[in-house]
Amino acid sequence: MAHDLKGKRVAILATNGFEQSELLEPLKALKQANATTEVVSLEKGQIKGWNEKDWGDSVDVDKVISEVSASDYDAIVLPGGQINPDVLRTSAEIVDFVRQIYKAKKPIGAICHGPWVLIEAGVVKGLEATSYKSIKTDMINAGAKWVDQEVVVDDGIITSRNPNDLPAFCAKLIEEIAEGRHPQRQVA
Structure with missing residues (x-):
């Protein structure tokens, strides 16, 4: 069954790379x-993507x-790439925004290196999650229970490993936003 997200607002947090x-x-x-x-970034204008091995298209x-x-917003998405989340996790405003979305028990999707921002926000401890293989140790050191699966959902946080996982990631992201399944999250 297809999910209709009419009325739902989703921020995609990204920057160059x-x-x-x-x-x-x-x-x-x-x-x-x-x-x-809405694409939410650090500066106005356009941001440039990374397309596998070289710079790609720009996005407004x-x-x-x-x-x-x-x-x-009702949910956020954190795309990967090495550059993008590495820059985003150095922004106190981005990290605080992610932390506030988490505390509000709203779904968060993070793929590839995107979980670096979740680590910085301090929201992966105790969660089963996945990521790109090169940040597996970072995830474990931050307290995540890292698993090698195409998509993992725990406490409203949807994680995937790489672009090959996008079909499963997108489907689960939409399902979580539609159904709002994140009741066990405890807010300090």
Whole structure:
């Protein structure tokens, strides 16, 4: 059964160096499910993707992080690529935004290196999750129960390993947003 996300707002947090497919495929899937999506970044204008081995296409930024709050969205997506999440996790505003989305018990999708931002926000401890293999140790050191699966959902956090996992990641992301399954999350 297809899920209709009409009325749901999703922020895709990204900056220059996002893995192109890991932003564009979730964006396309969310739009097809009738969600309102916005690319939220650190600066206005456009951000440039990374397409496997070289720079790729640019994407328009809809809002900058200073213009948004967690109450504006029903869920967020953190695309990977090495550059994108490495830069995002150094932004106190991005990290706080992710932490607020988590505390509000809203779904968070993170793929590939995207979980680096979750680590920085301190939200993976005790969760079963996956990521790109090169940050497996980072995930374990942050307290995650790392598993090698195409998509893992725990406490409303949806994680996947790489672009090959995008079909499963997008399907589970939409399902979680539609059904809002994250009741066990405890807010300190």
